[in-house]
Amino acid sequence: MSATIDLPEPATRFRPTVPPPLKEPLGLFEFLRAARKNPITTWMDAHFKLPVVAAESAMGRITLVSDPALIRYLLIENADGYRKDDLQRRVLAPGLGNGLLSAEGDEWRLQRRTLAPIFNARTVQGFSDAMNAAGARLGRRLVRRDGKPVDVALEMTRVTLDVLERTIFTQGLPSDPDALGRAITRFLEAVGPIDPLDVFGVPDFVPRIGRLRARPAGRFFAEVVDALIARRKALMGQGEAPRDLLTLLLAAQDPETGNGLSDLAVKANIVTFIAAGHETTANSLTWALYCLSQDPAAQARVEAEVDAAGPGDFAVERLPFTRAVIEEAMRLFPPVPFLSRQAIRDDRLGRIKVPRGSLVMVAPWVLHRHHLLWEDPEAFVPERFLPGNRDAIPRFAYLPFGAGPRVCIGQSFSIQEAVILLAHVVRAVRFRLPEDHPPITPLHRVTLRPEHGLRMEAERRA
Numbered sequence: 001m002s003a004t005i006d007l008p009e010p011a012t013r014f015r016p017t018v019p020p021p022l023k024e025p026l027g028l029f030e031f032l033r034a035a036r037k038n039p040i041t042t043w044m045d046a047h048f049k050l051p052v053v054a055a056e057s058a059m060g061r062i063t064l065v066s067d068p069a070l071i072r073y074l075l076i077e078n079a080d081g082y083r084k085d086d087l088q089r090r091v092l093a094p095g096l097g098n099g100l101l102s103a104e105g106d107e108w109r110l111q112r113r114t115l116a117p118i119f120n121a122r123t124v125q126g127f128s129d130a131m132n133a134a135g136a137r138l139g140r141r142l143v144r145r146d147g148k149p150v151d152v153a154l155e156m157t158r159v160t161l162d163v164l165e166r167t168i169f170t171q172g173l174p175s176d177p178d179a180l181g182r183a184i185t186r187f188l189e190a191v192g193p194i195d196p197l198d199v200f201g202v203p204d205f206v207p208r209i210g211r212l213r214a215r216p217a218g219r220f221f222a223e224v225v226d227a228l229i230a231r232r233k234a235l236m237g238q239g240e241a242p243r244d245l246l247t248l249l250l251a252a253q254d255p256e257t258g259n260g261l262s263d264l265a266v267k268a269n270i271v272t273f274i275a276a277g278h279e280t281t282a283n284s285l286t287w288a289l290y291c292l293s294q295d296p297a298a299q300a301r302v303e304a305e306v307d308a309a310g311p312g313d314f315a316v317e318r319l320p321f322t323r324a325v326i327e328e329a330m331r332l333f334p335p336v337p338f339l340s341r342q343a344i345r346d347d348r349l350g351r352i353k354v355p356r357g358s359l360v361m362v363a364p365w366v367l368h369r370h371h372l373l374w375e376d377p378e379a380f381v382p383e384r385f386l387p388g389n390r391d392a393i394p395r396f397a398y399l400p401f402g403a404g405p406r407v408c409i410g411q412s413f414s415i416q417e418a419v420i421l422l423a424h425v426v427r428a429v430r431f432r433l434p435e436d437h438p439p440i441t442p443l444h445r446v447t448l449r450p451e452h453g454l455r456m457e458a459e460r461r462a
């Protein structure tokens with residue numbers, strides 16, 4: 001085991017402001033209002049202090065698990081005893097179709113087997129040129145903003161879409177790629193808030209306002225993807241297709257049967273990769289830049305590391321502190337604030353009974369700030385994730401990407417992407433938060449983002 005690295009003095013640490021845990025449970029209507037507006041405001045003090053909490057709620061019995069051994073049991077040892085819950089499927093499936101994120105049972109197994117090689121270490125590494133190219137373009141854009149305000153959240157969303165476009169569809173995008181980006185963002189915003197009709201299991205034929213609003217954006221998005229698939233198949237037929245995610249998806253074969261994915265599954269997975277992969281990574285970067293702007297020592301250290309890496313492309317292995325900043329930002333602001341499962345049969349989590357059909361949650365938002373698991377949980381301390389210190393973090397105490405068979409398939413892709421992009425930003429500019437900025441507080445809307453955005457002033461470094 002490598003040597004441990006001293007953590008910064010507690011007095012110098014930055015502690016971001018977040019909604020405080022509740023002392024008393026909310027009534028039904030207050031709970032529903034809070035769950036729709038910002039679900040992270042519904043967690044109680046006890047959730048951050050106890051290993052397991054089971055309670056009755058508007059959604060029936062919910063058990064929140066924050067004990068690493070029990071999480072391991074839930075997500076791995078007894079993963080077959082649970083499935084994604086109805087609420088999640090009702091929210092995800094209308095937008096994402098039957099892609100990997102929302103599929104279940106045999107369909108999920110088949111897709112996972114078929115898609116796994118596309119996200120293996122070697123293939124992902126092959127995308128680092130595209131990530132560096134998108135990062136360099138972002139760097140040039142930021143340098144031009146010297147002395148001016150930058151909408152950091154918007155820029156990070158733009159650059160992660162740029163990466164997806166460069167890795168999924170290396171050619172053949174519609175004439176206005178920003179239109180695709182805007183449609184995706186509108187679509188995700190409209191389906192974002194949890195609909196009370198879904199909470200109460202009202203049948204799908206009853207229209208949901210969010211879904212109706214999302215329809216035009218969804219339709220535009222689907223039409224573009226259809227056209228791209230058709231054009232790409234033609235190129236593959238001529239042996240002229242680029243080796244990007246779209247070609248890999250169309251060529252993917254189930255290692256057991258040799259069968260490929262249906263067109264519908266290819267389309268659902270493209271939509272899934274874009275939806276699951278762009279806001280999550282964009283928000284990690286946004287929070288990382290916010291935390292750095294408030295922590296001069298960490299900012300100086302990341303700048304020194306990036307500068308020492310020299311000009312040109314970045315390689316993740318040479319940026320351990322930059323990576324630690326991303327990982328710590330994802331601890332404090334996990335892009336997926338909770339995972340939920342539904343028990344297929346009666347079970348037990350330690351001494352707590354889990355009745356069949358009830359909801360069990362693991363909430364990175366709670367787990368990553370849990371008093372039993374972290375020292376000074378509210379503080380931004382990237383050093384926790386440096387090699388040497390990292391070994392002290394229990395495997396199931398830090399789960400930004402989930403765990404077990406349904407662990408994020410894009411995990412290495414997004415870590416590599418976030419580290420490379422952050423390095424390009426740090427090489428180009430230093431950000432300063434203006435004093436009159438509205439409070440920076442996290443809003444849980446599918447992912448976790450700053451409620452009033454993040455506008456900072458750029459100071460050119462490059």
Ligand code: HEM
Pocket residue numbers: 100101102112272273274276277278280281284334335336339340399400401402403405406407408409410411413414
């Ligand atoms: C910071 C970035 C990301 C975070 C924090 C994240 C987080 C997660 C989490 C927590 C899950 C598990 C959900 C559960 O168990 O209920 C998941 C699943 C998934 N993620 Fe990610 N993700 C990120 C980036 C990406 C990217 C870049 C892609 C694709 C290009 C992606 C595609 C998926 C897919 C397809 C699944 C479903 C896997 C399955 O069920 O087999 N994610 N992600």
